[in-house]
Amino acid sequence: MDKVMRMSSEKGVVIFSKSSCCLSYAVQVLFQDLGVSPKIHEIDKDPECREIEKALMRLGCSKPVPAVFIGGKLVGSTNEVMSMHLSSSLVPLVKPYLC
């Protein structure tokens, strides 16, 4: 859990994904389109993959990946990110982290 919290604060926008997960990829692409370069953690490459997954689920995600943290706070999974984007609330959130 601590590791997750630490990792999620490493950068403005942090995405936990898996190399096999295509929705994570979609989320990454979306952020790139917005002009943000998020920090991507591929947890399946991490030896502590299981713990990270459990921690993410405990934080409230129904599925562990993709998990998006903006400014150290959990935004959610694909659903939440897309909904926010469509309601135009995502862009102001990532504005401080634009490259």
Added chain:
Amino acid sequence: MNTTSTHFVPQRRFETYEPLNQIGMWEESFKNNGGLYTPGSIIIPTNEKTDSLSEDTSHGAEGTPHKFDQEASTSRHPDKIQRRLAQNREAARKSRLRKKAYVQQLETSRLKLIHLEQELDRARQQGFYVGNGVESSALGFSDNMSSGIVAFEMEYGHWVEEQNRQICELRTVLHGHVSDIELRSLVENAMKHYFQLFRMKSTAAKIDVFYVMSGMWKTSAERFFLWIGGFRPSELLKVLLPHFDPLTDQQLLDVCNLKQSCQQAEDALSQGMEKLQHTLAESVAAGRLGEGSYTPQMTCAMERLEALVSFVNQVRKKA
């Protein structure tokens, strides 16, 4: 002798035995005479007996015409008579057997038909969709999975009817003048209706992802515009925008923003789809089919689609 042979034969398979039987009959008639061929003495009694037999067995219809023949020419061509009679007997037997076989065939076909109809009904309830059948069987899905698909199709049919009704209602309302509140409630209902559709698609996607993705339940025209199980909401926006005038500047701005964000989201999802297809193809090539992994992803994609279209509808609401 001859009569007994005629008795035996009906119980056996005729087609093969008949020629043998005929030969057998002739042989017996020869034997009876001890090798001497005296047709006259034999024919008459046997004829009478065979006549009665043929009458019994062929319901009299075939027996009577022969009597005339045989009485007229008994004295002159007894062997021809007997031959003709024998042939007639055989023909009668043949036709009886053919009739029997045909009737049996009909019976079995009828039973088969009833059985098939029952199966079809049962399968309909259980959800065996013929068009989807090849796919399902190819992938080895059980019947339980297809039942949801048929259920979905039926539900979709109802949904479309309800949708048409709502559209008509909206049309009539727009021609007249309705209060904003009523309009709003109508729009709310329409949106709820759409959410219902999304829920249906979601459940169906959980059951058979390919079915939903290929949009098999839609008309062929709709399928032309297919994108991840539905159409692109951004396209819908493009279509709707001209109809939305007069829009206030703010509304216009909102719509444009929505269009842009919609397109971005769609692009991201499309790329995700590409990656998914790519990885799937790779897994298939490598010989493993990670089915379990992508199905939940597809349901997520479906939910995504829901959210996308819901925001399109929110634009409608704002307008």
